[in-house]
Amino acid sequence: MAMKTLDDLFVHTLRDIYYAEKQILKVLPKMAKKAGSDALRDGFEKHQAETEGQIERLEQVFEMRDQKPRGVTCDAINGIIEEAKEIMSEADDPAVLDAGMIAAAQAVEHYEITRYGTLVSWAKQIGMDDAAKLLQQTLDEEKKTDQLLTDLAEKALNKQAA
Ligand SMILES: [Fe+2]
Numbered sequence: 001m002a003m004k005t006l007d008d009l010f011v012h013t014l015r016d017i018y019y020a021e022k023q024i025l026k027v028l029p030k031m032a033k034k035a036g037s038d039a040l041r042d043g044f045e046k047h048q049a050e051t052e053g054q055i056e057r058l059e060q061v062f063e064m065r066d067q068k069p070r071g072v073t074c075d076a077i078n079g080i081i082e083e084a085k086e087i088m089s090e091a092d093d094p095a096v097l098d099a100g101m102i103a104a105a106q107a108v109e110h111y112e113i114t115r116y117g118t119l120v121s122w123a124k125q126i127g128m129d130d131a132a133k134l135l136q137q138t139l140d141e142e143k144k145t146d147q148l149l150t151d152l153a154e155k156a157l158n159k160q161a162a
Helices: 006-034 038-063 075-090 094-125 129-161
Strands: none
Touching: 006 038, 006 075, 006 094, 038 094, 038 129, 075 094, 094 129
């Protein structure tokens, strides 16, 4: 796809994050299954449900543009997920495994936060205010999830220190 305009770039990035969300949706149940603490498992499960809603929002944005939802391979998220899988297969100690998975999940969230932040501002610039609102909702969810992960990581560290 030729990327000549901001509009083209917007669609490309929409496809990038659509692909990313779908990959994340696949790995979240595996992370939930491996989680050592109930709080972390709940967090992953809750975010899985949230991710389904985020995918639906992206589909709505594609629809606003009369475009079929389509993903484009995102090497960045593939790399982050690959690292998460490595941690899941190599960490034996439950506390270490949880710490590693939290860190991996935060890398995912940070990637998403940068993408959605960009999409919100581009949507406004190309006059897609309704799309900007939808994407902002997802951005807020990703930020909340990131904060939740930070809280879980701190709690786990305090428990270990005690
Ligand atoms: Fe997401």
